[in-house]
Amino acid sequence: MRKVSLLLLAIVALVTFESCKDSETYADRKKKERAAINDYIAKNKIKVISEAEFFAHDSMTDVKNNEWVLMNSTGVYMQIVRKGVGSKVKQGEIKNLLVRFDETDLKTDSITLSNRWLYYSSLVDHMVIKNTSGSYLGVFIAGKSTMWSRYRSTAVPNGWMVPFDYINIGRPKKDGDEIAKVKLIVPSSSGTQNATNSVTPYMYELTFQEE
Template structure:
């Protein structure tokens, strides 16, 4: 119900605004989130110089200029990166925060969804990642009625490992993302709002 009410509110606001104004409002919401959480934005060159890592003690996020996504790698994860030419099942747990309202509007970590992870099939084609949600196992699909995986969710796959918890010291890949509407799901794109995601990635069977 909260998700539906939020969607109605956003849509009604957008109907009275130009696209340029909506983009400006989105940009302001991203800046406000960055300031509120004392995020330090680093360049892609600094990210590369740091070995493609972000310092969480300094609240670092790298901004990718080609798509506007901000990313913090909390843990690069155990296992291996998805190889070129490989297709794999990837399981995700996530929280999605709408930056316009600064509230969580979707999560599969809630008790109601405890038995469901978001499952997606991901393919690495010469370094370009494409993916679709499994319609039978996806809170994102149920909420937004679309199997398209937001492009922003695929950005970390170049830098993280995909594995499973097999030993006590194994870790799942864990990232935080600020995803502008152009890299988000259809509802975000249609209504021009950015989302913050806290996501773990695990290699499926």
């Protein structure tokens, strides 16, 4: 009987040890997130510039040199591919947008969601944005958004709001006009609720057009 009890205790201790060893802390997840972002930057030979350098170049990034700017307040890395036609969203203004995007999980380096290759207007994500004293709030339109269908939330990730201080929103009116296009590396803290819960960073390639 004593031998059986000792064996059971040994098994319980082993299971407990393995559970503790396999459990992952939030700090561990954050380290993996940082590693995934750094790996993506290294793999894609991204040149990270400071906000000071970004502002000195008229709030633009050099796409030919694969420049991205690190926005310190959010931890978002941003590349402005095109500033776009139209104008910036003004103070107090509300605009309806059409958005095309790719969403890439940086931990697996795989596209998890996309509507960028669907060029029918009914399949483009519909989004509303408002500028309140320089702070932007965006909502997806339920039933008219791939992001809403996937994540069941109308809340636009905070990371998506970062470019709006620097890009124009409008519609092409003549040949040569191009809508705004950006790329973003969004850490979990500025991503969807799903990204926050799983501590997963995503890369987004986005175009914005006024509806």
